[in-house]
Amino acid sequence: MPGYSGTKEDYARRLRRIEGQVRGIARMVDEDTYCIDVLTQISAVTKALQAVGIGLVEDHLGHCVVEAARSSEQEGQEKVTEATDAIARLVRS
Amino acid sequence: MPGYSGTKEDYARRLRRIEGQVRGIARMVDEDTYCIDVLTQISAVTKALQAVGIGLVEDHLGHCVVEAARSSEQEGQEKVTEATDAIARLVRS
Amino acid sequence: MPGYSGTKEDYARRLRRIEGQVRGIARMVDEDTYCIDVLTQISAVTKALQAVGIGLVEDHLGHCVVEAARSSEQEGQEKVTEATDAIARLVRS
Amino acid sequence: MPGYSGTKEDYARRLRRIEGQVRGIARMVDEDTYCIDVLTQISAVTKALQAVGIGLVEDHLGHCVVEAARSSEQEGQEKVTEATDAIARLVRS
Numbered sequence: 001m002p003g004y005s006g007t008k009e010d011y012a013r014r015l016r017r018i019e020g021q022v023r024g025i026a027r028m029v030d031e032d033t034y035c036i037d038v039l040t041q042i043s044a045v046t047k048a049l050q051a052v053g054i055g056l057v058e059d060h061l062g063h064c065v066v067e068a069a070r071s072s073e074q075e076g077q078e079k080v081t082e083a084t085d086a087i088a089r090l091v092r093s
Numbered sequence: 094m095p096g097y098s099g100t101k102e103d104y105a106r107r108l109r110r111i112e113g114q115v116r117g118i119a120r121m122v123d124e125d126t127y128c129i130d131v132l133t134q135i136s137a138v139t140k141a142l143q144a145v146g147i148g149l150v151e152d153h154l155g156h157c158v159v160e161a162a163r164s165s166e167q168e169g170q171e172k173v174t175e176a177t178d179a180i181a182r183l184v185r186s
Numbered sequence: 187m188p189g190y191s192g193t194k195e196d197y198a199r200r201l202r203r204i205e206g207q208v209r210g211i212a213r214m215v216d217e218d219t220y221c222i223d224v225l226t227q228i229s230a231v232t233k234a235l236q237a238v239g240i241g242l243v244e245d246h247l248g249h250c251v252v253e254a255a256r257s258s259e260q261e262g263q264e265k266v267t268e269a270t271d272a273i274a275r276l277v278r279s
Numbered sequence: 280m281p282g283y284s285g286t287k288e289d290y291a292r293r294l295r296r297i298e299g300q301v302r303g304i305a306r307m308v309d310e311d312t313y314c315i316d317v318l319t320q321i322s323a324v325t326k327a328l329q330a331v332g333i334g335l336v337e338d339h340l341g342h343c344v345v346e347a348a349r350s351s352e353q354e355g356q357e358k359v360t361e362a363t364d365a366i367a368r369l370v371r372s
Contacts, residue, residue: 008123011122012119012122012123014162015115015116015119016119019115019116019119020292022108022112023112023365025108026105026108026109027103029101029105029108030101030105031142035149035150035152035153035157036175038149039149040155040182042142042143042145042149042183042186043133043146043182043185045142046139046142046146046183046186047186049115049139050135050139050186050370050371052135053136054134054363054370056128056132057132057363058359058360058363059128060128060129060132061340061362061363062355062356063345063357065120065129065340065344065348065359066344066348066359069345069346069349070349070352070355071112072347074339075347076345076349077345078350080337081337081339081341082100084333084337084340086129086132086133086136087333087336087366087370089132089133089136090132090135090136090139090332091186091329091332091366091369092136092278092329093135093136093137093139093140094188100243115222131201137224143277146275147270147273149279150270150273151266151267154266154269154270155262155263155266158251158254158255159259159262159263160265161252161264162251162252162256163259166252166256169255169256173244173248173251173252176247177240177243177244180240180253180273180277183246184276185275185371186234194308196349197305197308198309200298201301201302201304201305201308202305203300205301205305208294208297208298208301208328209294209298211283211294211331212290212294212295212298215290216289216291221335221336222339222365224335225332225336225369226328228328228331228332228369229332229365229368229371229372230360230372231328231370232325232328232329232332232372233372235299235321235324235328236321236325236372238304239318239321239322242314242317242318242321243314243318246315246318250314266368272314272322272357273305274330275319275322276318276321276322276325279323
């Protein structure tokens with residue numbers, strides 16, 4: 001069971017909001033809104049998405065990684081390597 | 094008229110795709126998909142959104158900023174200051 | 187002549203400060219400073235470097251791009267394409 | 280003892296290189312190098328600094344966090360909260 005099940009409703013709500021914001025950006029482009037205003041909205045949605053990502057990182061570390069470390073040092077290390085790769089992709093995106 | 098009207102269809106198509114990807118992430122969370130896979134998808138969508146933002150920056154510079162500069166040095170400078178603020182928000186997001 | 191000559195002293199001062207901060211991070215690692223504190227410092231230096239980059243973008247748009255646009259539409263477009271590639275690298279870094 | 284002592288030499292070497300690159304950027308500005316080339320170098324140094332940051336995150340998770348988790352569930356959670364804050368700063372920088 002993944003680590004975020006405790007706050008699934010919260011993630012669902014935030015992602016629905018982000019989905020609506022992306023639809024709003026598409027509407028802005030369709031209605032020839034001034035580019036700068038569209039860009040401001042794109043930055044806001046990017047930040048919201050990254051915040052969801054950081055929340056998932058925290059849940060993953062706090063559940064899967066801690067649990068694996070408590071099971072064995074070796075399992076902990078494997079989960080850390082995997083989590084770091086995902087964090088690196090988030091930092092670079 | 095904003096600078097991106099030439100490729101409006103293209104932006105519409107890309108934003109619809111991003112909207113679908115965000116909906117896909119919500120579904121992944123709902124179905125208890127492994128956190129790392131959700132994170133990979135969040136990084137991909139963030140990159141896609143930023144690519145749309147960079148496209149809009151190029152269109153804005155190539156249309157509004159160049160046009161303002163051709164009208165007067167002063168107008169060009171004003172548009173540059175405004176564009177730089179938007180670019181700074183994109184870099185920081 | 188590149189666009190940033192008006193504030194060369196300012197960039198020199200900021201880059202000297204960043205250089206000192208990087209040396210400080212090396213010292214923190216050498217002295218076994220707690221990782222989290224080193225990470226905080228790395229984030230601060232990254233932000234300072236990006237701020238220098240955004241300043242250079244503004245100077246470049248306000249000098250080279252505006253000047254090229256005032257010379258001809260075609261030259262303006264070429265500078266915009268080149269500047270957008272540099273901005274894209276900054277957003278992705 | 281912080282988590283990165285195994286590769287301290289490696290971090291020292293990479294940070295010395297980054298320090299030299301920052302000094303090189305200052306020299307480029309001093310010698311009126313074309314802005315776009317300075318920007319390319321700033322993006323490269325930013326990426327190098329973030330790569331050091333990601334390495335420190337991996338070391339920290341693999342040492343401090345795993346160790347804390349193996350000591351007690353509670354200690355593991357505390358280290359995870361602290362590490363996530365540092366990761367969030369890195370993602371936002």
